Amino acid sequence: MMNTGDGAATSRYVGKQGADWWRGAVIYQIYPRSFMDSRGDGIGDLQGVIDRLDYIASLNVDAIWLSPFFTSPMKDFGYDISDYCDVDPMFGTLEDFDRLVEAAHVRGLKVTIDQVLSHTSDRHAWFEESRQRRDNPKADWYVWADPKADGAPPTNWQSVFGGSAWQWDTRRCQYYLHNFLASQPDVNFHCPEAVDAILESVRFWLERGVDGFRLDAVNFCTHGELKDNPPRQEITESFLGVRPDNPYGYQLHQFDKTQPENLRFLERLRALLDEYPGTTSVGEVGDDDALGVMAEYSQGGHRLHMCYSFNLLTDKSDPGYLHETLTEMEARIGDGWPCWALGNHDVTRLATRWQGEGQLEKLRLFMAFLLTQRGSVCLYQGEELGLPEAQLTFDQLVDPAGITFWPAYKGRDGCRTPHPWEADARQAGFSSAVPWLPIPAVHRALAVDQQEHDAGSLLNAYRDFLAFRRDQPALVKGAVSFRPVRDNVLCFERYYQQTRLLVALNFSDQPARLAAPKQTAALADAPAWINGEWREGHLALPPYGIAIARCEMTPEEAPWDV
Structure with missing residues (x-):
């Protein structure tokens, strides 16, 4: 799990999913x-x-x-x-x-x-040293700037938490940058x-x-x-x-x-x-x-x-x-x-x-x-x-x-x-x-x-x-193709290698019916509350309904007409 110190990493916990476990995790x-x-x-x-x-x-x-x-x-x-x-x-x-x-x-x-x-934090040892004077070893580790001629902050930048993103410090007689709280000084990545x-x-x-x-x-x-x-x-x-x-x-x-x-x-x-x-x-x-x-x-x-x-x-x-x-x-x-x-x-x-x-x-x-x-x-x-x-x-x-x-x-x-x-x-x-x-x-x-x-x-x-x-590689790592939204139903396909899944999600409190290819098969191992009904040539979705099915059509064929 550890690095040897010479730049070569020894083995670490990878797990059955491999080094790209994060893709679709x-x-x-x-x-x-x-x-x-x-x-x-x-x-x-x-x-x-x-x-x-x-x-x-x-x-x-x-x-x-x-x-x-x-x-x-x-x-x-x-x-x-x-x-x-x-x-x-x-x-x-x-x-x-x-x-x-x-x-x-x-x-x-x-x-x-x-x-x-x-x-x-402004309590970090780096900042406590940086703020002491302008010529110490960590003087440039944070974003410091002189005031304008009238004493105003260097720029008009604002903090996410409200007010100027610059805070005056009397030790250096300069402003430091904080994009968030005044107690959160920004590190100088330059x-x-x-x-x-x-x-x-x-x-x-x-x-x-x-x-x-x-x-x-x-x-x-x-x-x-x-x-x-x-x-x-x-x-x-x-x-x-x-x-x-x-x-x-x-x-x-x-x-x-x-x-x-x-x-x-x-x-x-x-x-x-x-x-x-x-x-x-x-x-x-x-x-x-x-x-x-x-x-x-x-x-x-x-x-x-x-x-x-x-x-x-x-x-x-x-x-x-x-x-x-x-x-x-x-x-x-x-x-x-x-x-x-x-x-x-x-x-x-x-x-x-x-x-x-x-x-x-x-x-x-x-x-x-x-x-x-x-x-x-x-x-x-x-x-x-x-x-x-x-x-x-x-x-x-x-x-x-x-x-x-x-x-x-x-x-x-x-x-x-x-x-x-x-x-x-x-x-x-x-x-x-x-x-x-x-x-x-x-x-x-x-x-x-x-x-x-x-x-x-x-x-x-x-x-x-x-x-x-x-257990569905198409949902974990597969590509995606979206269809136009009709009647508050979001439709798309996920496909991986030879597997192609159709997904339809009804965001309405009303039932929906849309055209669907005949070559579809509902997934037998899907949870029972995935409740869209794939019938000959169409899909019926209840209010807030969910449908997932396997499609035998090739990627070149239009999977459904909505």
């Missing part, structure tokens, strides 16, 4: 603070994850993604790192992490971890020594046996010229969750992120990962042209393995929008590889955002949509239970974004509340103490123990469909 995102508390302090920890690995394996996913567990002052709940190479005591120890990796591998689960490379140190921190975890990295805000790593960003002509919601109440959305972000120089860093990062066969990377992209950046960052086999964006993490769920997003991605990505998600720790929970709350058929439809697309998939903890967004009061919030923008924006706490394990247990089985965020009553009713033995539950629908998907 389903990755289960764990927010450690909220998954399972083993120590009774109200905060989830690494031992808690170990204790629940059997549950995760039972979902039939391929890997886990751990949100940050590094040493941190927790101003942004772990996304402000003060030591890249250690575990914060609230989560456990390095030894706990090593045991987690080993235990996951025993269960056939890969382990990917968050890497927040574009910025650190400084070779800083980049070398960043890459060594990645190597540290590779040496501990991790299988991959989710790269937070990866297109923010490199800034451009210190020039003002131009204004937007129209203030609209962007894919970073930015709203008209946040001045960040008032600019076109021409100079502060997504710079061409970032590609060189990604190529160095990929070269490092290639020293450790079987590892992977997935970059988070937040940009107006996120699909184009996803394509550029994952093409050619020498940058990232895959990327995901916020394009499916918005409120838009109509099949026309989904079709437009997916077909544009296919037109642009070439030999790159997408990763899709419908939920994560930064957005309103899927069941509320796409208004599937309380509708099992609708939630199953959303699941089938995600798990039949070409690409890899990230599932956020609690999605398999259909958890809705927790409705919190202002005095219950801890998220700095929610506190800043209340009441127009209620923050991210509503999707980060503890995972409910047992409906009637103290703190829903998450902890023996009062948890860091409250557990709403509606989540108790959807707890694991309430769904575990119900064959018709959403939890078991996820298990069944993920097991079914594993």
Whole structure:
């Protein structure tokens, strides 16, 4: 599992899927603070994850993604790192992490971890040294700039969390850049020594046996010229969750992120990962042209393995929008590889955002949509239970974004509340103490123990469909071809070698009927709730219905006429 130190990697855990296991993989995102508390302090920890690995394996996913567990002052709940190479005591120890990796591998689960490379905490030793004076060894490891003649910040760049992206520091009498909180200074990726140190921190975890990295805000790593960003002509919601109440959305972000120089860093990062066969990377992209950046960052086999964006993490769920997003991605990505998600720790929970709350058929439809697309998939903890967004009061919030923008924006706490394990247990089985965020009553009713033995539950629908998907190479690694949307039905084919599958998803509360080829056969091993009826020459779909069938037609023949 370890690197010998001379650049040649020894064998590591690869598993039966091979070195490209990540292509089409389903990755289960764990927010450690909220998954399972083993120590009774109200905060989830690494031992808690170990204790629940059997549950995760039972979902039939391929890997886990751990949100940050590094040493941190927790101003942004772990996304402000003060030591890249250690575990914060609230989560456990390095030894706990090593045991987690080993235990996951025993269960056939890969382990990917968050890497927040574009910025650190202001408590990081690098920054504490950098800010002391302008001529110390780490003076250029962060983005420092002189004020304008009138003392104003160097540019008009805005922070994602509101206000100027520049913070004045009296030690150096300069401003430093922070694209997020003022306590999250941006690393200077134009400084070779800083980049070398960043890459060594990645190597540290590779040496501990991790299988991959989710790269937070990866297109923010490199800034451009210190020039003002131009204004937007129209203030609209962007894919970073930015709203008209946040001045960040008032600019076109021409100079502060997504710079061409970032590609060189990604190529160095990929070269490092290639020293450790079987590892992977997935970059988070937040940009107006996120699909184009996803394509550029994952093409050619020498940058990232895959990327995901916020394009499916918005409120838009109509099949026309989904079709437009997916077909544009296919037109642009070439030999790159997408990763899709419908939920994560930064957005309103899927069941509320796409208004599937309380509708099992609708939630199953959303699941089938995600798990039949070409690409890899990230599932956020609690999605398999259909958890809705927790409705919190202002005095219950801890998220700095929610506190800043209340009441127009209620923050991210509503999707980060503890995972409910047992409906009637103290703190829903998450902890023996009062948890860091409250557990709403509606989540108790959807707890694991309430769904575990119900064959018709959403939890078991996820298990069944993920097991079914594993045995369908066309759904895991196959190509895709989309048909026009008609009557709110999204239709496409997935094909791999000699296998061709037809998929139809009815996003309407009305039944649908469409023409279908006669040479189709429903899949006998598909879950029973895949309920489209393939009849001679047509397909009948109930409201929110799902259909998957094998087609004997050749790729040159039109698979259906809709």
